[in-house]
Amino acid sequence: MLRSCVSRLRTLAVQRGLPGGAPLPAKDPWSPRVNPGAGRRERAAKPGCVRGDPRSFSSEVMHMDLSLPNPSWSEDMRLLFDQFMKKSEDGSWKHLPSYKSKFTQETEDIKIYFPDAKLMKEKLSQAQLFPRSLEEGLGFEYAMFHNCVEDRTVCIFQGGPYLQGVPGFLHGGAIATMIDATLGTCAVVAIGVAMTASLNISFKRPIPLGSVVVINSQVDKVEGRKLFLSCNIRSVDEKTVYSEATSLFVKLDPKTRLT
Numbered sequence: 421m422l423r424s425c426v427s428r429l430r431t432l433a434v435q436r437g438l439p440g441g442a443p444l445p446a447k448d449p450w451s452p453r454v455n456p457g458a459g460r461r462e463r464a465a466k467p468g469c470v471r472g473d474p475r476s477f478s479s480e481v482m483h484m485d486l487s488l489p490n491p492s493w494s495e496d497m498r499l500l501f502d503q504f505m506k507k508s509e510d511g512s513w514k515h516l517p518s519y520k521s522k523f524t525q526e527t528e529d530i531k532i533y534f535p536d537a538k539l540m541k542e543k544l545s546q547a548q549l550f551p552r553s554l555e556e557g558l559g560f561e562y563a564m565f566h567n568c569v570e571d572r573t574v575c576i577f578q579g580g581p582y583l584q585g586v587p588g589f590l591h592g593g594a595i596a597t598m599i600d601a602t603l604g605t606c607a608v609v610a611i612g613v614a615m616t617a618s619l620n621i622s623f624k625r626p627i628p629l630g631s632v633v634v635i636n637s638q639v640d641k642v643e644g645r646k647l648f649l650s651c652n653i654r655s656v657d658e659k660t661v662y663s664e665a666t667s668l669f670v671k672l673d674p675k676t677r678l679t
């Protein structure tokens with residue numbers, strides 16, 4: 421019993437990068453917690469990006485751009501990210517930063533839909549964006565890029581070990597989450613604050629855990645406040661179509677309260 425407690429504490433010490441933990445492989449994406457450098461984002465040059473171990477400064481984690489490469493990213497993920505960053509140099513594509521929690525323009529915009537702005541502010545101070553709520557490498561690792569001319573958002577996504585459904589493959593709910601997040605971002609960039617009214621997904625092939633996939637979304641049609649979007653998820657070599665989805669997003673009516 422004592423031995424198992426010591427062993428558990430030792431494991432926790434390793435996970436938190438504390439002394440006493442046995443060393444583990446430095447670049448194992450399946451054990452990001454045990455990588456002492458795993459909390460660091462490599463590209464810290466962008467505005468708003470914080471250098472150092474974010475776990476020691478929780479407010480900094482909230483404000484750190486989490487869509488930048490980190491040690492849990494596979495080679496495929498890094499290559500795709502670099503390709504899209506290259507495409508962004510001429511301005512046709514734009515890298516969209518992503519935070520656990522941050523008062524962005526969207527946060528400001530949504531306040532008007534709540535009758536009690538003070539209560540809303542309190543709630544928001546505790547809130548985290550769902551796909552960013554798991555620790556680095558364990559859940560949703562992704563970066564999004566938007567093309568304003570073509571009304572398209574591309575998400576490069578690597579699903580970590582905590583997103584398992586059928587053993588070895590991603591959970592359908594995790595896939596749906598990333599589809600919704602990508603379509604939602606495409607919608608918000610296109611028309612402002614909007615919510616998912618309907619989402620229809622066809623799961624065609626299972627997505628292996630830890631693999632990198634590309635979610636391609638686009639605006640198909642706009643009818644007043646209604647925005648119809650579709651997307652597909654493909655393998656990096658584009659040969660496998662894993663999922664397809666269609667959706668309706670509705671731009672919120674400033675006259676209507678959400679609660």
Ligand SMILES: CCCCCCCCCCCCCCCC(=O)SCCNC(=O)CCNC(=O)[C@H](O)C(C)(C)COP(=O)(O)OP(=O)(O)OC[C@H]1O[C@@H](n2cnc3c(N)ncnc32)[C@H](O)[C@@H]1OP(=O)(O)O
Nearest residue numbers: 516526600601604605608615616617618646670672673676
């Ligand atoms: C530069 C950096 C940028 C970065 C940028 C990143 C931003 C960061 C993005 C985060 C991205 C997260 C993405 C997560 C997105 C969610 O997960 S949202 C959560 C799930 N969705 C919900 O909870 C929504 C619940 N539903 C509702 O609140 C309301 O039904 C809605 C959707 C707001 C619509 O209500 P409403 O505004 O009162 O609309 P209403 O007047 O009833 O209907 C308007 C029209 O839509 C139609 N409609 C409404 N609902 C439906 C429906 N379910 N089916 C079919 N038609 C419908 C109506 O029939 C009507 O059609 P018309 O008669 O005009 O032809």
